[in-house]
Amino acid sequence: MIKKVSQLTEEIKNELITLNEYILNNPELGNEEIKSCNAHIDLLKKHGFAVKENYLDIKTAFRAEFKGSKPGPTIGYLAEYDALPEIGHGCGHNILGTTSTGAGIVLSKVLSSIGGKVVVFGTPAEETCGAKVDMADKGAFDDITVAMMAHPADHHYKSGDSLAMEAIEFTFKGKTAHAAACPEEGINALDAVINTFNNINALREHTKSDCRIHGIIKEGGHAANIVPDLAIAQFYVRATTKSYLKELVEKVKNCAKGASLAAGTELKICNYEYSYDNLVTNQNLSKAYCKNIKKLGVEKIHEAKESYGSLDAGNVSHVCPTIHPYFGISQNPIVAHTTTFRDATNQPFAYENMVKTIGALVLTAVDVIENNNLLHNIQEEFKTTEK
Structure with a gap:
């Protein structure tokens, strides 16, 4: 499966780079991401996804689904694509969203043999009013077995927590x-x-x-x-x-x-703004992800970063088992919310790790679909973890 997933990712790599560059060069603030949202939708439709646009009456949100040949777990990938004022994609949501959409497309191409369903969510405005909050409240993730996303950073980090x-x-x-x-x-x-x-x-x-x-x-x-x-x-x-x-x-x-x-x-x-739930990383799901990304050649995964910030992905983690790891996009130290970070999202090293991250997200989904014991442990942990 590793070889197949890697091959499928390489086949769409140029399409993903095109998507990433387009969003990078057309930065849009939260709830204004019309071009970015449509670019994701167009690529997902091209690869056979059924897409609900204006999802839950959120103008720049979407839900894209692809069903396998038989029933099974439903895998959710969370895509972000909003930019920051003045500096554009200084938080790297261009490559974050591209990674999630890429994972969804690659997974869709193996579902015919393993079953299940994949859903890619377009989730606007992470930097401001966090659409995942509304989406979680309105039941968007109620049918999702596990949810995953990976954020660009200076190094690879395990999924951690937030306040x-x-x-x-x-x-x-x-x-x-x-x-x-x-x-x-x-x-x-x-x-x-x-x-x-x-x-x-x-x-x-x-x-x-x-x-x-x-x-x-x-x-x-x-x-x-x-x-x-x-x-x-x-x-x-x-x-x-x-x-x-x-x-x-x-x-x-x-x-x-x-x-x-x-x-x-x-x-x-x-x-005066939405309330964010704390991010609760599902450790069984996180261990599966880390195991898979190491198989794809990432030697060093740092422990989760200590965080005193808040993420709207936290609200998703209270509805279904969730992970939010980080992947490295630069060989040199960089700080988020800077033009340096923005520029790093469009470099060969970033694309190299994007491909590995997509592979890990897909292989982890395959594990969840095929390994009943893993799925049981993930679900039991979710039920018993303090939130």
């Missing part, structure tokens, strides 16, 4: 007054914001060390001689598990409620 995150906005409403002539007539909304920060800083002593709470004052008044009647603060609250995040968020909200009560303001609490 669950909730984005909370506190709006405090007070009352204006002349800050010098009659301050007693005013209700200072900015005081409530400042005390919210102070309360949260006191809370940090009693939170787990791997949590993160960070925020800004979005609005705090317009003139020093006017008591601010409106002040807004925004916070990201992050934790290693969704369950602890829920507990921590309530404590943060209480910090704001106490500050509002002390200042005498009215308080409105809302979410």
Whole structure:
């Protein structure tokens, strides 16, 4: 199977390079990826996939399916293709999406002999509002046996974790007054914001060390001689598990409620961005992937990177067993979200590892389809892992 998968990947390599270069040269921000989305769809249709466009009423999302000759597990590959402002594909989503679509196409060509189904998901706006969140909430991944994707990086890394995150906005409403002539007539909304920060800083002593709470004052008044009647603060609250995040968020909200009560303001609490679940790597699936990419010539796979950020792939991992490993695109140290990283995605070394990564993603899918014991272990782990 290794030889067959490698041969099939080489056969479509030039098509994948063309796709990658097109998306690289036509960077589009989240939910604006019309050209990128259509380029993926066109290639998948060319290789026999049935594609649902405007998937779940998300303009630049898609679901592309290919069924094997007999029933079996359903493999999901997650494709991203949004760019960053100014620098374009500094996070490498051009080659990330190309790798997922490539894996889907190659797997589709072996399903006639092993059965099962492959689904490639076009998932917009990872850098901003994370379409995978909506897609997970609307049931997009409910029928997926396992989901996989691989992100470009400086080296090959095992799939790790990410923090669950909730984005909370506190709006405090007070009352204006002349800050010098009659301050007693005013209700200072900015005081409530400042005390919210102070309360949260006191809370940090009693939170787990791997949590993160960070925020800004979005609005705090317009003139020093006017008591601010409106002040807004925004916070990201992050934790290693969704369950602890829920507990921590309530404590943060209480910090704001106490500050509002002390200042005498009215308080409105809302979410200003989507909430992200923590990424839960399925270790049995991850071990299978690592074993396969080593078979394809990758000698060194680094341990998972310590992460204090958040990914919308985390929401997928709460619905079905998921991995999110990284593959190297440069022989020199590079940092993501830079023009150097962007340029590295269109070099021979990056394509060499893209091919190996596609092979590993496909071979891992074949293992899941053919090895009932592996599939059982993956599913049992998913059921029992804390989320």
